Amino acid sequence: MVDDTRSIPHADLLEVRGLTKVFGQLKACDRIDLTIAKGEIHALLGENGAGKSTLVKMLFGSLEPAAGEIRWKGKPVRIASPGEARRLGIGMVFQHFSLFEALTAAENIALSLDRDTPIGDIAQRARQVSAAYGLPLDPGALVGDLSVGERQRIEIIRCLLQEPELIILDEPTSVLTPQEADKLFETLERLRGEGKSILYISHRLEEVKRMCDRATVLRHGKVVGHCDPRGETAASLARMMVGTEVLQVVRQAPEGGATREPVLEIRGLTRRPAGPFSVPLRGISLTVRAGEVIGVAGVAGNGQGEFFEAVSGEALQDDAGMVRIRGKDVGRTGISARRLLGAAFVPEERLGHGAVPTMTLSDNLLLSRYRTDAKAFLAAAGVVRSGVVAAASKRVVEAMDVRKSAENPEAAALSGGNLQKFIIGRELDRQPALMIVNQPTWGVDAGAAARIRQALIDLARAGSAVLVISQDLDELFEISDAIAVMHDGTMSPPLPRAEATYEKVGLLMGGAEPGHFEHAHAGAA
Amino acid sequence: MRLELVKRPQRSMLFSALSPFIAFVLTAAAGAIMFALLGYNPVKALGTYISPLTEVWQLHELAIKAAPLILIAVGLSVCYRANIWNIGAEGQFIIGGVVGSIVPVLYPTYESWLLLPLMMVMGMIGGAAYASIPALLKVRFNTNEILTSLMLVYIAENVLDWLVRGPWRDPNGYNFPQTAQFNDYAILPAIASSSGRAHIGFIFALVAAVLMWFLMKRMLKGFEVRVMGASPRAGRFAGFSHGKMVFFAFMVSGALTGLAGISEVSGTINQLQPVISPGYGFTAIIVAFLGRLNPLGIVAAGLVLALTYLGGEAVQTALGLSDKVARVFQGMLLFFVLGCDTLIHYRIRLIGAKAEPAAAQPAARLEEAH
Numbered sequence: 001m002v003d004d005t006r007s008i009p010h011a012d013l014l015e016v017r018g019l020t021k022v023f024g025q026l027k028a029c030d031r032i033d034l035t036i037a038k039g040e041i042h043a044l045l046g047e048n049g050a051g052k053s054t055l056v057k058m059l060f061g062s063l064e065p066a067a068g069e070i071r072w073k074g075k076p077v078r079i080a081s082p083g084e085a086r087r088l089g090i091g092m093v094f095q096h097f098s099l100f101e102a103l104t105a106a107e108n109i110a111l112s113l114d115r116d117t118p119i120g121d122i123a124q125r126a127r128q129v130s131a132a133y134g135l136p137l138d139p140g141a142l143v144g145d146l147s148v149g150e151r152q153r154i155e156i157i158r159c160l161l162q163e164p165e166l167i168i169l170d171e172p173t174s175v176l177t178p179q180e181a182d183k184l185f186e187t188l189e190r191l192r193g194e195g196k197s198i199l200y201i202s203h204r205l206e207e208v209k210r211m212c213d214r215a216t217v218l219r220h221g222k223v224v225g226h227c228d229p230r231g232e233t234a235a236s237l238a239r240m241m242v243g244t245e246v247l248q249v250v251r252q253a254p255e256g257g258a259t260r261e262p263v264l265e266i267r268g269l270t271r272r273p274a275g276p277f278s279v280p281l282r283g284i285s286l287t288v289r290a291g292e293v294i295g296v297a298g299v300a301g302n303g304q305g306e307f308f309e310a311v312s313g314e315a316l317q318d319d320a321g322m323v324r325i326r327g328k329d330v331g332r333t334g335i336s337a338r339r340l341l342g343a344a345f346v347p348e349e350r351l352g353h354g355a356v357p358t359m360t361l362s363d364n365l366l367l368s369r370y371r372t373d374a375k376a377f378l379a380a381a382g383v384v385r386s387g388v389v390a391a392a393s394k395r396v397v398e399a400m401d402v403r404k405s406a407e408n409p410e411a412a413a414l415s416g417g418n419l420q421k422f423i424i425g426r427e428l429d430r431q432p433a434l435m436i437v438n439q440p441t442w443g444v445d446a447g448a449a450a451r452i453r454q455a456l457i458d459l460a461r462a463g464s465a466v467l468v469i470s471q472d473l474d475e476l477f478e479i480s481d482a483i484a485v486m487h488d489g490t491m492s493p494p495l496p497r498a499e500a501t502y503e504k505v506g507l508l509m510g511g512a513e514p515g516h517f518e519h520a521h522a523g524a525a
Numbered sequence: 526m527r528l529e530l531v532k533r534p535q536r537s538m539l540f541s542a543l544s545p546f547i548a549f550v551l552t553a554a555a556g557a558i559m560f561a562l563l564g565y566n567p568v569k570a571l572g573t574y575i576s577p578l579t580e581v582w583q584l585h586e587l588a589i590k591a592a593p594l595i596l597i598a599v600g601l602s603v604c605y606r607a608n609i610w611n612i613g614a615e616g617q618f619i620i621g622g623v624v625g626s627i628v629p630v631l632y633p634t635y636e637s638w639l640l641l642p643l644m645m646v647m648g649m650i651g652g653a654a655y656a657s658i659p660a661l662l663k664v665r666f667n668t669n670e671i672l673t674s675l676m677l678v679y680i681a682e683n684v685l686d687w688l689v690r691g692p693w694r695d696p697n698g699y700n701f702p703q704t705a706q707f708n709d710y711a712i713l714p715a716i717a718s719s720s721g722r723a724h725i726g727f728i729f730a731l732v733a734a735v736l737m738w739f740l741m742k743r744m745l746k747g748f749e750v751r752v753m754g755a756s757p758r759a760g761r762f763a764g765f766s767h768g769k770m771v772f773f774a775f776m777v778s779g780a781l782t783g784l785a786g787i788s789e790v791s792g793t794i795n796q797l798q799p800v801i802s803p804g805y806g807f808t809a810i811i812v813a814f815l816g817r818l819n820p821l822g823i824v825a826a827g828l829v830l831a832l833t834y835l836g837g838e839a840v841q842t843a844l845g846l847s848d849k850v851a852r853v854f855q856g857m858l859l860f861f862v863l864g865c866d867t868l869i870h871y872r873i874r875l876i877g878a879k880a881e882p883a884a885a886q887p888a889a890r891l892e893e894a895h
Contacts, residue, residue, distance in 0.1 A: 314761050336764035356756045367763045382745040
């Protein structure tokens with residue numbers, strides 16, 4: 001230790017000054033300043049597209065900053081690769097896991113360790129870490145058989161095995177039930193107790209308020225404030241994130257109750273798994289009546305995607321009576337026939353499922369409506385009336401306030417929120433009798449999300465039936481008249497809004513039997 | 526040190542349009558280098574290579590070579606737009622020629638104005654039926670259509686070879702492996718018989734290109750093809766069937782290729798021989814991509830590739846070079862076209878040796894601190 005002035009322990013573990021990243025015209029990060037002290041949980045708040053992921057990728061070495069400085073323990077460093085970041089002591093748990101489903105937990109961990117450690121030793125160390133931090137995990141289990149919460153534990157253990165001093169967690173609770181999230185918070189507090197620092201990325205303000213020591217708020221690539229989240233309200237944090245007041249969604253209870261006409265009736269819907277890692281559907285029954293919004297909650301990967309495919313008709317059922325739309329058995333008819341009965345569908349993936357990324361908006365309008373609007377959109381012999389389609393596309397853009405850079409841009413050129421507004425608007429424009437939406441506001445900024453939610457409620461109040469599948473409980477509680485829960489391919493009966501609580505829904509998401517809430521804790525853990 | 530392709534934020538419209546021409550220039554430059562290395566005056570050799578453009582009868586030959594290339598490539602463009610990889614056009618071409626020849630071979634005395642339309646239709650049916658084999662295998666058993674369609678080429682070649690040596694051999698043909706010459710009613714008429722041999726197969730190609738352009742650009746079916754190619758999942762969401770699309774693409778492509786086959790047999794060769802195609806089915810793949818999978822672009826590309834055949838023959842006869850020169854030019858052209866297209870979408874970044882030590886530095890410092 002020659003340079004003794006530098007060896008004084010520095011209070012700040014990580015210090016970022018003026019960090020900037022430019023993509024083409026867009027400044028994804030614009031002179032970001034951030035400090036993370038040793039032993040603190042630091043929240044990074046911001047809407048989608050605010051620059052959180054870009055910032056984190058620069059800290060983890062996946063992206064190279066255009067300008068600015070990163071100081072680690074007081075010394076300037078250049079983090080050129082994730083391996084470099086790991087050697088410094090920065091670990092990261094990604095929102096989207098990078099695990100091989102056909103390998104065991106221990107094998108997946110081995111893949112990320114540089115050295116040739118025997119697999120047995122890794123399993124042993126993983127067991128120790130999992131016991132020490134209260135993260136139960138069987139290292140020999142195949143990842144494909146594990147729940148999302150368990151997969152996240154593998155990622156966390158994999159990260160902890162590298163003994164990082166700073167752990168970056170990207171939206172860790174977005175895939176967890178409320179109870180699983182509580183377990184995660186315990187683990188994080190234990191880590192903080194050991195003097196480790198955590199950079200916690202989230203848009204869930206309640207958990208940030210509950211757990212984080214400091215928060216940095218980003219908007220449009222710039223830091224708009226540093227604050228102590230415990231001294232703020234959820235509303236004040238939201239205002240900092242969005243920049244304006246967020247539109248409040250208005251919902252009145254529907255009228256008429258069970259006398260209203262059932263629009264969608266699902267009876268004993270069963271589906272064999274389509275692939276080795278897809279979830280079978282097991283005897284799902286559900287009725288959605290005109291005028292109501294039914295929410296379907298559940299942790300990702302419990303069959304929501306399979307359920308959507310079955311109900312939309314992208315996958316056919318074994319028995320025609322399993323799905324009825326407006327009194328007609330449609331189990332054996334495809335998506336176009338179901339659309340002709342007045343149903344409209346919005347899948348979870350925008351690019352590549354709900355829309356073709358390389359096609360224009362007007363082409364993408366035609367995508368889901370060439371059959372239902374054939375009279376208007378098609379001339380003789382299947383010639384497309386492109387003028388009429390373009391006019392309809394313009395109508396949707398205006399009705400939903402879709403912001404775009406060109407007259408008729410490719411779908412991929414729109415931001416996630418604007419494309420989602422377009423896709424939802426494309427279906428609303430038809431005034432469907434039945435609307436089925438999977439993850440309506442996934443990755444959508446708060447303003448657009450509020451607009452989409454309000455549009456769904458308004459559609460129901462105008463007399464349509466609306467079914468919303470979502471992993472965002474706040475969203476479901478905001479818009480639903482009743483909430484059903486999917487777990488492992490089964491679906492609970494819908495809980496009326498008045499009876500549904502986060503606690504109850506959370507337990508169902510973890511797999512508790514409805515009606516046995518008191519005893520379910522042990523089972524769900 | 527390594528190379529990395531980085532996607533460009535925006536692609537230049539100007540260079541997208543210029544790309545095929547840049548590819549031509551690069552091909553000519555590389556061809557000149559090749560001629561020079563072989564010991565020929567590059568300017569003179571290149572001049573010989575494009576000399577077929579200077580004479581009317583040679584332009585007829587150009588049309589004869591371009592017609593099958595354009596017809597096949599227009600069909601292939603539908604497949605490739607739908608992300609279906611039909612590599613077996615050569616086989617569909619041969620079977621189209623064989624099936625279209627059934628009537629004139631087996632009933633050589635049948636003389637009627639109906640004969641030619643009948644032959645053309647049978648050629649299309651033959652090509653489409655042969656193309657439906659890899660389609661069926663793909664839809665039913667999920668086999669890879671690249672392999673199956675390619676392997677069927679060799680089967681088709683052997684079927685033709687067996688027919689002309691065996692059952693269909695001309696009894697008065699001195700044991701040459703070929704069928705009897707077709708009668709006049711079985712031969713496609715020439716466009717302008719006073720100036721050259723070009724037959725109305727070239728007109729078929731132009732009509733097919735225009736019709737296919739309209740189908741792809743303006744009709745729902747073309748929209749379906751584009752959707753299925755760009756995003757099969759979105760296509761399923763739209764209610765399009767992947768299996769039907771596989772059959773549609775293969776059979777349209779097979780029918781046009783079969784038409785090319787029987788047109789070549791009827792209009793150019795006038796009989797069946799052991800070999801009826803100098804690799805048109807494979808060269809058409811280059812034509813399809815050089816034409817940007819756009820039927821109108823394919824017409825231009827077909828003419829260019831036809832020139833590589835004629836130019837190859839010209840340097841062979843005039844300079845005594847190998848006939849493989851044509852193949853080399855075709856290969857270079859495809860290479861430069863794909864290269865230009867890639868560089869329009871991506872730029873090359875050198876991950877140089879200088880980044881490595883800089884990256885290692887902080888780690889070394891950290892160890893020092895420990």
